[in-house]
Amino acid sequence: MIFATVGTQLAFDRMISALDDWAGRNQDVVVYAQTGPAEYMPQHMGFADFLAPGKVTDYMREAELIVSHAGMGSIITAMYLRKPVIIMPRKASLGEHRNEHQMATAKWLANRKGIIVAWEASDLARILDRRAQLESGPAISEVADGALVKKLSRYIQSLQ
Amino acid sequence: MKKILLVASGGGHWVQLQRLRGAFEDHKLLWMTTVKDYSSPHNEPCFIVQDANMWNKLALLKMFLQVAWVMLKTRPDIVVTTGAAPGFAAILYGRLLGARTIWIDSIANGEALSQSGAKVGRWAHVWLTQWEHLSKPSGPHYWGAVL
Numbered sequence: 001m002i003f004a005t006v007g008t009q010l011a012f013d014r015m016i017s018a019l020d021d022w023a024g025r026n027q028d029v030v031v032y033a034q035t036g037p038a039e040y041m042p043q044h045m046g047f048a049d050f051l052a053p054g055k056v057t058d059y060m061r062e063a064e065l066i067v068s069h070a071g072m073g074s075i076i077t078a079m080y081l082r083k084p085v086i087i088m089p090r091k092a093s094l095g096e097h098r099n100e101h102q103m104a105t106a107k108w109l110a111n112r113k114g115i116i117v118a119w120e121a122s123d124l125a126r127i128l129d130r131r132a133q134l135e136s137g138p139a140i141s142e143v144a145d146g147a148l149v150k151k152l153s154r155y156i157q158s159l160q
Numbered sequence: 161m162k163k164i165l166l167v168a169s170g171g172g173h174w175v176q177l178q179r180l181r182g183a184f185e186d187h188k189l190l191w192m193t194t195v196k197d198y199s200s201p202h203n204e205p206c207f208i209v210q211d212a213n214m215w216n217k218l219a220l221l222k223m224f225l226q227v228a229w230v231m232l233k234t235r236p237d238i239v240v241t242t243g244a245a246p247g248f249a250a251i252l253y254g255r256l257l258g259a260r261t262i263w264i265d266s267i268a269n270g271e272a273l274s275q276s277g278a279k280v281g282r283w284a285h286v287w288l289t290q291w292e293h294l295s296k297p298s299g300p301h302y303w304g305a306v307l
Contacts, residue, residue, distance in 0.1 A: 008170040008195055009211070052197040072172030072268045076179070076307070098213065104271040140307065144179040148290070148304030152183035152262070155286060156162065156238060159260055 002128075003063035004033035004045075005056060007071040012096060013040040015088045018121035019067055020044050022128050032059060033067075057081075065131055067124070070102035070109075070117075079114065080142060084134040086127050088118040113137045163188045165236035165259075167227075167250040169211060169243060170195035172268055177242045179306045180264070190234055192227070192246060205234075212245045214275065224249050231257060242266055248276040251284050262286040267305055269294075 004019050006012040016033055017040045023031040024044035031045035034056060038049060051059070056074075060066055060081050068074040070089040078085040089106040090096035106117045114137020118124040127134075143149075164187045168177040174193055181189075181201060191200045194211035209226040212219040227249040231239075239254035240262040241247025247263065254261040263284040265277040270291050273281075277300070281287040287299040295302035 007172075053195065054197075072266065073175040074171075076172070076175050079307075098215075099272075099275075101268050101271070101274075105268050108270050143182050144306045145182060146304050148264075148288075148306065149180055149183045151303040152180065152240075153185075155262075156164070156183065156187070159162065159238065 001030045001032060001059075001063045002065045002067060002131075003059045004031065004067040005060075005074050006034060006036040006038075006069045007074055008050070009036070010090070010097065011036040011038040011040075012069050012088075012090060013038055014094070014096065014121050015067070015069060015118075015124065016040055016042060016047075018124045019128075022125045025125075026128075032063075034059075065134060067118075067128075070105045072105065075105070075109065075115070076140075079137055079140050082114070082136045082139055084114055084116070084131075084136050086116050086118050086124065086134075088121070088124060161187055162237040163190065163234070164238045164240060165190045165192060165231065165234065165250065165254075167192040167239065167241040167247045169193065169246060170198065172266060173242045173244055173247070174198060176264075176266060176306045177240070180240075180242075184240070187238075190236060192230060192250065194246060209246050214245075220245065228253055238262070240264070243274055244276050248280045251280050255283050260285050262288070263300075264288045265290060265294075265300060267291075267307060273300065 020042040033047040066078045066085040070087040089102035092100045109115045110117045168174040189204045191206040200206040207230045210223040212223040231253045238260045242264045251261045261284045267290040289300040290305035292302045
């Protein structure tokens with residue numbers, strides 16, 4: 001199963017319609033998408049506008065591949081579950097978000113193992129066609145344990 | 161033991177704050193978010209407020225009133241937030257109510273600080289970015305990242 005998510009806030013019809021087109025050409029593959037407050041109605045895949053957070057994690061755990069907007073919530077969850085994830089950045093220039101931070105996220109993560117960037121809708125089908133080659137990334141811990149946690153902890157202990 | 165209010169909007173803000181929970185062990189935790197289906201990791205109290213941004217003034221007003229109500233009712237000693245708008249409100253009220261306040265800008269903001277983060281920085285006692293190259297001697301500071 002391929003699971004797609006656009007996060008909790010905004011629709012991302014450019015990604016969902018490209019995925020739906022691909023699903024129409026690949027009817028042997030099960031695709032399920034969380035589409036947000038979308039206008040586009042998928043024809044070739046199961047979908048829900050919103051899913052409870054626990055449900056999103058369940059779908060992600062079950063999926064062999066995740067397609068996501070370039071939002072850190074979905075990306076961190078996919079990394080933790082060690083699923084290969086195709087990320088497509090929203091473009092503020094197309095009204096898909098309020099600023100271009102998802103482009104920055106995609107540039108930052110483009111070379112990380114387990115993550116592949118679909119810069120444009122047309123890249124998505126091309127990447128999905130060779131999905132057998134996608135690998136998952138290294139494990140990340142469930143919670144952070146690095147310098148940030150240690151310094152926050154120390155700061156809080158210092159407040160008496 | 162301190163009473164810590166942990167504030168994050170839905171999605172990435174919430175996931176990042178969850179990843180930091182090791183820093184708050186042994187304290188009394190209260191959570192605040194914008195998604196009604198979210199639950200706190202150990203059934204601590206979780207308050208739901210209106211999601212809002214600068215483009216919707218009415219939602220913003222409702223959110224500020226909700227955050228004020230929760231904070232007057234609970235009186236946290238420390239406020240920690242990864243953004244976005246409700247965290248901004250929580251930092252301001254935290255200052256007014258005498259709490260220590262910590263803003264951690266989202267790791268998604270790797271090229272520029274978030275709009276809320278840039279504005280709220282001088283109010284927070286601890287003002288952090290998760291990107292070293294965005295840190296400055298006068299703040300935001302860099303203490304590390306959630307990844």
